[in-house]
Amino acid sequence: xASIKDVANLAGVGLGTASRALSGNGYVAPETKRKIExxxxxxxxxxxxxxxxxxxNRSGIIGILVPxxxxxxxxxxxxxxxxxxxxxxxxxxxxxxxxxxHGEQDYLDMLExxxxxxxxxxxxxxxxxxxxxxxxxxVSFDRDFGGHIPMVRSDHREAGRTAAEHFIxxxxxxxxxxxxxxxxxxxxxxxxxxxxxxxxxxxSGIRVLEEYTSQDRFHMGxxxxxxxxxxxxxxxxxxVFASDPLAEAFLWESxxxxxxxxxxxxxxxxxxxxxxxxxxxxxxxxxxxIDKISGCLTDILTRRIRGEEIIDGKITExxxxxxxxx
Amino acid sequence: xASIKDVANLAGVGLGTASRALSGNGYVAPETKRKIExxxxxxxxxxxxxxxxxxxNRSGIIGILVPxxxxxxxxxxxxxxxxxxxxxxxxxxxxxxxxxxHGEQDYLDMLExxxxxxxxxxxxxxxxxxxxxxxxxxVSFDRDFGGHIPMVRSDHREAGRTAAEHFIxxxxxxxxxxxxxxxxxxxxxxxxxxxxxxxxxxxSGIRVLEEYTSQDRFHMGxxxxxxxxxxxxxxxxxxVFASDPLAEAFLWESxxxxxxxxxxxxxxxxxxxxxxxxxxxxxxxxxxxIDKISGCLTDILTRRIRGEEIIDGKITExxxxxxxxx
DNA sequence: GTGAAAGCGCTAACAA
DNA sequence: TTGTTAGCGCTTTCAC
Numbered sequence: 001x002a003s004i005k006d007v008a009n010l011a012g013v014g015l016g017t018a019s020r021a022l023s024g025n026g027y028v029a030p031e032t033k034r035k036i037e038x039x040x041x042x043x044x045x046x047x048x049x050x051x052x053x054x055x056x057n058r059s060g061i062i063g064i065l066v067p068x069x070x071x072x073x074x075x076x077x078x079x080x081x082x083x084x085x086x087x088x089x090x091x092x093x094x095x096x097x098x099x100x101x102h103g104e105q106d107y108l109d110m111l112e113x114x115x116x117x118x119x120x121x122x123x124x125x126x127x128x129x130x131x132x133x134x135x136x137x138x139v140s141f142d143r144d145f146g147g148h149i150p151m152v153r154s155d156h157r158e159a160g161r162t163a164a165e166h167f168i169x170x171x172x173x174x175x176x177x178x179x180x181x182x183x184x185x186x187x188x189x190x191x192x193x194x195x196x197x198x199x200x201x202x203x204s205g206i207r208v209l210e211e212y213t214s215q216d217r218f219h220m221g222x223x224x225x226x227x228x229x230x231x232x233x234x235x236x237x238x239x240v241f242a243s244d245p246l247a248e249a250f251l252w253e254s255x256x257x258x259x260x261x262x263x264x265x266x267x268x269x270x271x272x273x274x275x276x277x278x279x280x281x282x283x284x285x286x287x288x289x290i291d292k293i294s295g296c297l298t299d300i301l302t303r304r305i306r307g308e309e310i311i312d313g314k315i316t317e318x319x320x321x322x323x324x325x326x
Numbered sequence: 327x328a329s330i331k332d333v334a335n336l337a338g339v340g341l342g343t344a345s346r347a348l349s350g351n352g353y354v355a356p357e358t359k360r361k362i363e364x365x366x367x368x369x370x371x372x373x374x375x376x377x378x379x380x381x382x383n384r385s386g387i388i389g390i391l392v393p394x395x396x397x398x399x400x401x402x403x404x405x406x407x408x409x410x411x412x413x414x415x416x417x418x419x420x421x422x423x424x425x426x427x428h429g430e431q432d433y434l435d436m437l438e439x440x441x442x443x444x445x446x447x448x449x450x451x452x453x454x455x456x457x458x459x460x461x462x463x464x465v466s467f468d469r470d471f472g473g474h475i476p477m478v479r480s481d482h483r484e485a486g487r488t489a490a491e492h493f494i495x496x497x498x499x500x501x502x503x504x505x506x507x508x509x510x511x512x513x514x515x516x517x518x519x520x521x522x523x524x525x526x527x528x529x530s531g532i533r534v535l536e537e538y539t540s541q542d543r544f545h546m547g548x549x550x551x552x553x554x555x556x557x558x559x560x561x562x563x564x565x566v567f568a569s570d571p572l573a574e575a576f577l578w579e580s581x582x583x584x585x586x587x588x589x590x591x592x593x594x595x596x597x598x599x600x601x602x603x604x605x606x607x608x609x610x611x612x613x614x615x616i617d618k619i620s621g622c623l624t625d626i627l628t629r630r631i632r633g634e635e636i637i638d639g640k641i642t643e644x645x646x647x648x649x650x651x652x
Numbered sequence: 653g654t655g656a657a658a659g660c661g662c663t664a665a666c667a668a
Numbered sequence: 669t670t671g672t673t674a675g676c677g678c679t680t681t682c683a684c
Contacts, residue, residue: 054377054662056378079394274545341672374660378663
């Protein structure tokens with residue numbers, strides 16, 4: 001592996017000159033420059049990024065923390081983030097915390113360690129304190145750190161209202177609102193959508209039932225199981241509000257039980273990834289705009305890295321997607 | 327940000343001693359060690375990984391290249407890889423190439439650049455030559471580099487035979503085999519499953535139609551579109567063999583058209599992620615064992631990094647999953 | 653316009 | 669057992 005020293009030697013110039021020629025800042029005679037470039041080509045020289053990083057004290061890497069990738073919302077979000085970060089000149093380091101064996105702490109350490117320049121976190125499980133220590137280069141998705149870390153999230157209240165409006169319009173009388181335990185406990189703010197839904201529906205005299213899902217289990221099998229349990233337990237619900245995969249699970253389990261959708265049961269999903277927009281029937285949804293969310297997250301983070309003092313987050317608009325289930 | 331020098335100064339010892347005490351290799355008196363540790367704690371010292379990496383000339387990071395994350399097979403694979411790599415002490419750098427604007431080359435450069443210690447590639451779009459230059463630390467999933475880079479893949483021939491067997495058992499007469507153009511062109515080996523399916527079915531006097539999907543488009547909307555087109559074009563097919571999301575698309579589009587599944591159309595998916603195991607009806611599938619695949623990939627790669635000369639890849643077994651669509 | 657030298661933060665070899 | 673020194677590969681003064 002040729003180093004810049006080798007290049008300088010071959011070109012018969014000093015090490016510093018080679019550096020200037022290759023990196024392009026600093027004066028260097030056109031003639032000399034050509035010689036150096038020729039030498040570099042001949043030796044197939046590539047700069048050692050590790051050394052550059054040590055000097056600049058930055059790595060150009062952003063860490064993304066998500067609970068899991070087999071939840072379509074997160075896989076879409078990660079894909080979008082990776083793309084946006086790439087555009088901004090950053091590489092993406094991925095950490096899925098759900099498997100449990102993972103030290104989320106490990107990744108926060110990487111921040112102290114200079115291995116990553118910043119972190120975007122979309123997890124819920126970890127203790128706040130660990131994050132707050134190094135808050136300058138962290139941005140959170142949907143998790144409130146009490147205003148110490150900028151948070152980006154969808155307009156959950158509006159989402160709840162929108163869903164409520166459609167349940168009401170369709171004449172529902174008894175709606176099931178089901179979401180993650182972590183949201184219920186207030187760790188992540190998506191619970192606000194369910195709160196708002198509840199108060200809107202109850203204000204219209206509609207009964208609202210609440211159920212919760214474990215925050216440690218993200219796979220479809222579990223959602224199917226929960227959907228089945230709920231359908232057994234509440235035979236007479238005529239509406240369900242749930243996140244994408246869970247909404248899908250309700251659709252499938254209802255079909256399996258011969259329940260007619262939307263006649264006997266209206267389903268509205270919250271997330272509205274493409275996944276649920278193509279089922280048969282298509283699921284009606286309150287859509288979180290992943291591209292906007294990703295744009296805000298990466299924008300805030302990169303500006304913070306550059307030293308801007310940003311403490312405010314951003315609330316992105318939700319959109320209604322008319323499907324065939326409500 | 328405190329450096330090890332600061333720690334040494336505060337503890338009143340030499341820089342080398344501090345290093346030895348903190349990293350744990352080399353002799354250091356218990357007494358001195360305590361002092362150094364106390365100083366480190368006081369200064370909230372964390373080692374600068376960038377510097378360690380430069381010295382060791384390794385980063386502990388593995389790059390994973392996939393076409394996209396909104397294809398459930400890849401998101402599952404990435405999640406599994408990340409988990410396996412973490413167990414082996416590596417961090418994961420992610421690159422989704424589908425968005426196009428991405429330089430796959432950029433990531434290969436990171437290998438030369440020492441930013442990643444190795445690469446697991448599951449993409450199809452890029453030219454072979456770029457990969458072959460630095461083949462020592464690359465492992466491929468399902469893409470054949472002519473024996474120069476170890477490849478891990480499922481037993482596609484067996485997969486094709488298994489699917490054929492079930493179509494035959496169910497009395498199909500005209501089966502559609504649809505897959506990516508890249509596989510058709512031989513860039514990735516999954517095409518072998520379709521080849522084998524075809525020859526098995528034709529040997530039994532069953533007609534096989536072939537269609538292809540674009541390698542640049544991975545999202546559900548596109549699959550739905552293609553499924554619709556095929557159902558229009560071939561009104562009389564009674565069997566479909568396709569990858570997971572496409573199989574789902576066929577299921578939904580068929581239901582939308584009032585086609586009875588499995589009576590009028592049998593569907594077998596190849597991949598068999600959990601995603602398709604829970605639809606209504608459940609999709610019958612030839613399952614690629616992602617955990618095994620990931621295990622082989624990470625095992626081979628880490629051993630190559632350690633210097634072992636491994637050129638052989640690995641073929642993992644497939645498994646039949648009986649669903650309700652065939 | 654160019655070369656020499658210092659130093660990013662760390663580890664390892666070598667003396668002491 | 670410990671301190672000193674020499675780099676890892678690069679960039680960036682600062683004299684020349």
